[in-house]
Amino acid sequence: MKKKEKAKADACDDVPHLAEERKELLQRLAREEGTPIFVIDHAKLRKNYQEFKKHLPQVQAYFAVKANSNPEIVKTLFKAGASFDVASMPEFMIVYENIREMPAKERQDWIWDKIIYANTIKPIETLETLDQYKPLVTFDNCEELKKIRKHAPHAGLVLRIRVPNTGSMVELSSKFGADPGQAVDLIAEAFALGLVVEGLSFHVGSQCTNFANYVEALEISANIIKETETRTGKKIRILDIGGGFPVKYHPEVKSFEVLAKKLKTEIARLFPDDMQILAEPGRFLVANACTVVAKVVGKAFRDGKPSYYINDGVYHTYSGQVFDHVLYPVLAFKEGEKQISAVFGPTCDAFDTITLSAELPELDINDLVYSENIGAYSHASSTYFNGFPPAKVVHTNK
Ligand SMILES: Cc1ncc(COP(=O)(O)O)c(C=O)c1O
CATH class of the missing domain: 3.20.20.10 (Alanine racemase)
Incomplete structure (x- = not known):
């Protein structure tokens, strides 16, 4: 996209995104609390x-x-x-x-x-x-x-x-x-x-x-x-x-x-x-008061693209993708040239696919990823499928 067009697109994009400071806090919380965490901003x-x-x-x-x-x-x-x-x-x-x-x-x-x-x-x-x-x-x-x-x-x-x-x-x-x-x-x-x-x-x-x-x-x-x-x-x-x-x-x-x-x-x-x-x-x-942070637990190259396995998925916080029909973009904290990538949840079901087309930089095992605006009809319908519990809830600004 040309510079001018991109600036125009950014100006129109008033979808709530996290500030840099908040992203740092989320990474710190993930280190302290473990992952996946479901972070509520009161x-x-x-x-x-x-x-x-x-x-x-x-x-x-x-x-x-x-x-x-x-x-x-x-x-x-x-x-x-x-x-x-x-x-x-x-x-x-x-x-x-x-x-x-x-x-x-x-x-x-x-x-x-x-x-x-x-x-x-x-x-x-x-x-x-x-x-x-x-x-x-x-x-x-x-x-x-x-x-x-x-x-x-x-x-x-x-x-x-x-x-x-x-x-x-x-x-x-x-x-x-x-x-x-x-x-x-x-x-x-x-x-x-x-x-x-x-x-x-x-x-x-x-x-x-x-x-x-x-x-x-x-x-x-x-x-x-x-x-x-x-x-x-x-x-x-x-x-x-x-x-x-x-x-x-x-x-x-x-x-x-x-x-x-x-x-x-x-x-x-x-x-x-x-x-x-x-x-x-x-x-x-x-919806916009909650963010999920998960980590990469597996990595493969499938169907011509990088494929990441993370420790949260559609049986858990991403359940809103099934029941609520909302897609939550998976984002990385890491910078780098982006490639179309697949992101899968942790369970043994192929249905546990978050996306086949995330734009992500190259990620390694243990790298953190997150999804914003995921507070509604998400954690509420999380299951224990395959023995994986729902993401731990962490409160901020209470
Ligand atoms: C009876 C009733 N009230 C309120 C709501 C909340 O709706 P929304 O999340 O769209 O505001 C629902 C959602 O299903 C509902 O069934």
């Missing part, structure tokens, strides 16, 4: 939360714990002001145990303010345990309503509706959400069963770069809320706009500020001022 977590609130001050952010359930992340985000979206009883307990001693406990309504159980499908045993906490829970079908009525009658309900997920990296609407045409019937049925529907929720799909999904979802929600009031006389006071807020993995992803402006305009146009707006950001809060 200053970045706080910054991400502040950015969310700066652009959407009227929206309460319920961090989607599934994106990264490390308890220290929960504590840091709680202190910053976040609430939490949980999808299972263990996630509920991670949040409950880590925040219950903190000041919000004084308030009667602290669970509702701080936790939403946002999995529309809940086992009966979960409902039975949850009921004592008088939780806020989502639902999207009739059978679930009957289960809630019987096993968690003290829950407050939020109906999740199905909205367009067009173009989102992770599609969710094929599995969750009531059809908008059935929404008012379901809400009426819940009230008829003696339950209380407090709100409406949706999810536009994860890593949603097509902002029209949000606009459509808000419009659909506003119509359902109006029709509910007309038909049942009941007021819906909570609107949960879900997750989906995209991370700048690539320069083409538009900034959060652009999306937030759109959301603010539409919310002001469609909803009364006293509507409580919630969101469930997952990746937006954690």
Whole structure:
């Protein structure tokens, strides 16, 4: 690439990259702690939360714990002001145990303010345990309503509706959400069963770069809320706009500020001022706050290119490449002329291939490599396959 073109490309590349100082720290941590390490930058977590609130001050952010359930992340985000979206009883307990001693406990309504159980499908045993906490829970079908009525009658309900997920990296609407045409019937049925529907929720799909999904979802929600009031006389006071807020993995992803402006305009146009707006950001809060550092444990020349075997892979921190459809470039700390190289994980499965086309300088056994922006849906879905444990978690700037 010519010098001028490269400068232009670099200027457009506002994907978050690590500063030199941070790279030195990571190498030192790898020497001290061993590898692989999954390094969490708590200053970045706080910054991400502040950015969310700066652009959407009227929206309460319920961090989607599934994106990264490390308890220290929960504590840091709680202190910053976040609430939490949980999808299972263990996630509920991670949040409950880590925040219950903190000041919000004084308030009667602290669970509702701080936790939403946002999995529309809940086992009966979960409902039975949850009921004592008088939780806020989502639902999207009739059978679930009957289960809630019987096993968690003290829950407050939020109906999740199905909205367009067009173009989102992770599609969710094929599995969750009531059809908008059935929404008012379901809400009426819940009230008829003696339950209380407090709100409406949706999810536009994860890593949603097509902002029209949000606009459509808000419009659909506003119509359902109006029709509910007309038909049942009941007021819906909570609107949960879900997750989906995209991370700048690539320069083409538009900034959060652009999306937030759109959301603010539409919310002001469609909803009364006293509507409580919630969101469930997952990746937006954690993705760029974490880095994995691994080391080269093997080296070969295969299919005409250098091939490196490192001690983390797609059964571990790089699992996001399978479940989350994100590719994390493998980078070297070492300088040198780059060649197209393959990078494999440590297990005995050929599926454990991180990339066949990394641009890397020549590496030796024990050299360190790293991947940035790997905080969401990565360590959370790490396995123990082949006896290799998940990467050790290391905290910085706590
Ligand atoms: C119900 C629910 N809320 C929130 C999230 C978080 O979404 P994201 O990480 O895209 O913000 C998810 C992700 O799957 C989800 O299923």
